[in-house]
Amino acid sequence: MTHHDKIFAKPQQNIPDFSFNEQVVSVFPDMISRSVPGYATIVNGIGNLCARVAQPGSRIYDLGCSLGAATLSMRRHLDDRGCTLVAVDNSQAMIKRAAEHLAAFVSPTQVELICADIRDIEIDNASMVVLNFTLQFLPPEDRSALVAKIHRGLLPGGVLVVSEKLRFDGDRVHQLLDEMHLDFKRANGYSELEISQKRTALENVMKPDSKQQHYQRFQDAGFREYSSWFQHLNFASLMAIK
Ligand SMILES: Nc1ncnc2c1ncn2[C@@H]1O[C@H](C[S@+](CC[C@H]([NH3+])C(=O)[O-])CC(=O)[O-])[C@@H](O)[C@H]1O
Numbered sequence: 001m002t003h004h005d006k007i008f009a010k011p012q013q014n015i016p017d018f019s020f021n022e023q024v025v026s027v028f029p030d031m032i033s034r035s036v037p038g039y040a041t042i043v044n045g046i047g048n049l050c051a052r053v054a055q056p057g058s059r060i061y062d063l064g065c066s067l068g069a070a071t072l073s074m075r076r077h078l079d080d081r082g083c084t085l086v087a088v089d090n091s092q093a094m095i096k097r098a099a100e101h102l103a104a105f106v107s108p109t110q111v112e113l114i115c116a117d118i119r120d121i122e123i124d125n126a127s128m129v130v131l132n133f134t135l136q137f138l139p140p141e142d143r144s145a146l147v148a149k150i151h152r153g154l155l156p157g158g159v160l161v162v163s164e165k166l167r168f169d170g171d172r173v174h175q176l177l178d179e180m181h182l183d184f185k186r187a188n189g190y191s192e193l194e195i196s197q198k199r200t201a202l203e204n205v206m207k208p209d210s211k212q213q214h215y216q217r218f219q220d221a222g223f224r225e226y227s228s229w230f231q232h233l234n235f236a237s238l239m240a241i242k
């Protein structure tokens with residue numbers, strides 16, 4: 001099958017840190033849907049939520065947009081209320097392919113596609129901000145500043161969505177959910193070798209927080225309300241409201 005993720009199928013001597021390069025881009029939809037339980041449901045839910053909270057004339061941000069799955073879902077759910085979608089990723093390879101995906105469908109909603117680090121961009125007049133499996137790739141010490149910047153850029157009633165792989169404080173709970181996630185990957189055709197090599201590649205670049213850490217960060221940034229709206233095993237999507 002073409003576009004099938006075989007990146008970690010052969011034994012590698014030295015496993016380099018995971019990066020969102022051309023090779024990953026070419027198999028990304030397959031990789032993420034076979035690796036992240038609930039991914040399609042979350043992307044759909046983000047579109048549905050967007051239709052409810054998008055304020056006329058406001059901006060909607062998709063930070064770490066990859067190929068623009070969440071942007072496409074939100075654009076599909078937006079009628080012509082004069083919103084601008086802003087999709088940002090610091091991988092040039094992702095942005096290039098995202099542009100092709102977005103151009104494949106017509107919509108009256110304007111989309112700005114930006115290749116930049118999400119720590120450097122300005123956020124303003126936002127009714128919704130999406131971090132769909134992106135925050136976990138930011139160095140842990142930079143996460144609070146980003147969430148605080150998002151809070152400042154949101155309009156009253158604005159919504160932040162944060163989807164993440166979660167860490168659990170209970171050793172046994174963490175272990176069980178981790179093993180069940182491995183079973184999910186096995187059921188989707190990944191071999192033991194693929195699973196363990198990818199794990200090594202991700203070790204230094206993806207550092208999951210616990211749900212409590214996310215909630216504390218929302219609280220510290222000034223969000224009034226927050227909750228989890230989706231969870232499957234150790235993958236969850238949270239929302240926070242200004
Ligand atoms: N500092 C940064 N600045 C900008 N982009 C970044 C940064 N760090 C990482 N990225 C980007 O964040 C994305 C994370 S993938 C998101 C899936 C997507 N949201 C989806 O709904 O399909 C998640 C995953 O693969 O598990 C990659 O495209 C990185 O280049």
Ligand SMILES: O=C(O)C(=O)Cc1ccccc1
Nearest residue numbers: 031032035036165198202206
């Ligand atoms: O594969 C995993 O174990 C993950 O936790 C998620 C993931 C999905 C796609 C790219 C990087 C990480």
